[in-house]
Amino acid sequence: MTATLEFQGQTKALIATGWVSPASSYPLTSPSTGQVIAQVADCGVTEANLALEATVTAFETWRNTTAYERSALMKKWFALMVRDEQEIARMIALEMGKPVSEALGEVRYAASFIEWYAEEAKRVYGEIIPSQFGHKRLFASKHPVGPVYAVTPWNFPAAMLTRKVGPALAAGCTFVLKPAEQSPLTALKLAELWLEAGGAAGVFQVLPCADPIALSKVFMEDSRIRKITFTGSTEVGRILTKQSADTLKRVSMELGGHAPFIVFDDADIEQAVKDVVACKFRNAGQTCVCTNRVYVQRGILEVFTAKFASAVSGLKVGDSLDPSTQIGPLVDAQGLAKVKTHVADALLHGATAVTGGSALEGLYFQPTVLAGVTEDMLVMREETFGPVAPVIAFDTEAEVLHAANNTPFGLAAYVWTKDLSRAVRVSEKLEYGIVGLNDPIPSTAQAPFGGIKQSGFGREGGHFGLEEYLYVKYVSMVI
Numbered sequence: 001m002t003a004t005l006e007f008q009g010q011t012k013a014l015i016a017t018g019w020v021s022p023a024s025s026y027p028l029t030s031p032s033t034g035q036v037i038a039q040v041a042d043c044g045v046t047e048a049n050l051a052l053e054a055t056v057t058a059f060e061t062w063r064n065t066t067a068y069e070r071s072a073l074m075k076k077w078f079a080l081m082v083r084d085e086q087e088i089a090r091m092i093a094l095e096m097g098k099p100v101s102e103a104l105g106e107v108r109y110a111a112s113f114i115e116w117y118a119e120e121a122k123r124v125y126g127e128i129i130p131s132q133f134g135h136k137r138l139f140a141s142k143h144p145v146g147p148v149y150a151v152t153p154w155n156f157p158a159a160m161l162t163r164k165v166g167p168a169l170a171a172g173c174t175f176v177l178k179p180a181e182q183s184p185l186t187a188l189k190l191a192e193l194w195l196e197a198g199g200a201a202g203v204f205q206v207l208p209c210a211d212p213i214a215l216s217k218v219f220m221e222d223s224r225i226r227k228i229t230f231t232g233s234t235e236v237g238r239i240l241t242k243q244s245a246d247t248l249k250r251v252s253m254e255l256g257g258h259a260p261f262i263v264f265d266d267a268d269i270e271q272a273v274k275d276v277v278a279c280k281f282r283n284a285g286q287t288c289v290c291t292n293r294v295y296v297q298r299g300i301l302e303v304f305t306a307k308f309a310s311a312v313s314g315l316k317v318g319d320s321l322d323p324s325t326q327i328g329p330l331v332d333a334q335g336l337a338k339v340k341t342h343v344a345d346a347l348l349h350g351a352t353a354v355t356g357g358s359a360l361e362g363l364y365f366q367p368t369v370l371a372g373v374t375e376d377m378l379v380m381r382e383e384t385f386g387p388v389a390p391v392i393a394f395d396t397e398a399e400v401l402h403a404a405n406n407t408p409f410g411l412a413a414y415v416w417t418k419d420l421s422r423a424v425r426v427s428e429k430l431e432y433g434i435v436g437l438n439d440p441i442p443s444t445a446q447a448p449f450g451g452i453k454q455s456g457f458g459r460e461g462g463h464f465g466l467e468e469y470l471y472v473k474y475v476s477m478v479i
């Protein structure tokens with residue numbers, strides 16, 4: 001594996017009026033090489049209190065800007081992201097291990113949220129409601145909910161940030177971000193571009209930290225923070241939701257998934273194989289919406305599994321900065337340990353690795369296809385978040401629907417079939433927030449993204465995402 005040290009040095013945090021150096025820092029290592037790539041500003045309670053006051057103050061100004069002013073600023077920010085897309089992609093690859101070619105796709109996807117919400121900012125309309133009385137006029141208008149505290153994950157360090165900050169800023173909210181410990185550099189780079197675009201530091205603040213509990217508490221306990229938005233594990237989402245109850249904040253939670261990928265025997269097999277590889281193995285399987293379990297109708301099981309394994313065995317594993325790499329490392333030792341546990345459990349209970357099945361040197365794991373799995377194995381019950389695809393047979397539509405829905409999670413599900421009636425029937429019965437019908441990557445800026453059940457609540461993307469940052473005020477007037 002090649003070693004590249006590009007970001008050595010000490011980062012700062014963006015708080016209140018500009019860049020701040022907290023008293024301490026923590027080392028950030030590259031998952032590809034294990035080398036320290038930066039010393040990251042480690043914010044604590046002192047910095048959190050500064051940011052809290054700054055976001056509350058900045059809200060009074062920002063909320064009163066026009067949508068056209070916010071839109072113009074966001075468009076400049078978008079243009080700078082596009083200008084620096086190669087640099088941001090390398091940063092993502094370096095800090096969290098996503099292959100650089102894929103990271104470039106993420107940067108474009110991330111920037112598209114800023115562009116889309118810059119446009120949508122101008123379309124926050126109210127309503128005039130007819131009254132039953134001639135002497136009354138009824139109006140409904142939309143307003144920013146207030147300062148927002150956001151916690152974003154490491155798996156999409158750019159896109160999960162812009163999918164939140166885009167609609168928040170468009171709505172007129174101010175925004176404090178605690179980026180994932182593993183991927184603060186991308187967020188800091190986007191903050192630098194925000195300042196370059198002419199944005200005020202108090203409107204969008206970034207506070208990296210190694211241990212978020214004490215820092216988060218400052219924002220969670222203060223009633224002036226009106227909204228919390230989180231993407232990450234169901235476990236942490238549950239804690240933040242409970243913490244938000246005391247001050248009754250608006251809450252958006254984008255949590256874990258356990259996506260089924262269902263292939264019926266009338267599907268285009270070649271296409272389904274290509275698509276399951278794209279769906280499962282992007283970001284080395286570390287994506288909330290990537291499939292975690294592949295259901296194949298019995299008649300095509302053998303041929304599908306053989307073609308799937310052959311495609312997966314050809315995936316190139318390597319350093320995330322190598323442009324030819326398709327599968328990078330897991331993000332950290334904990335991520336790798338989970339993958340190893342899931343695969344070991346499956347093999348112990350009778351599954352076979354049709355391809356892969358083993359860890360490699362460092363944080364790498366072979367892209368793996370498992371056959372002979374059963375529903376009680378860990379890989380079929382929990383999100384693996386790694387490059388492992390268990391394949392299981394089914395016979396009937398009813399049987400596969402039962403299996404697909406038999407989980408506490410409900411983020412994304414996928415169906416491959418050429419039968420239009422079946423496609424509609426099955427997608428209607430799937431208890432999921434997102435369904436990909438012959439589409440392995442349905443996410444896009446203008447569409448709603450989010451789950452049901454223990455995958456969370458609230459929607460990001462499209463006009464649905466903007467509503468999460470707005471409240472409705474009703475005015476009744478006697479004339």
Ligand code: SIN
Pocket residue numbers: 155156159231254286287288289443
């Ligand atoms: C996620 O893993 O939550 C994001 C994936 C996507 O936007 O498609």
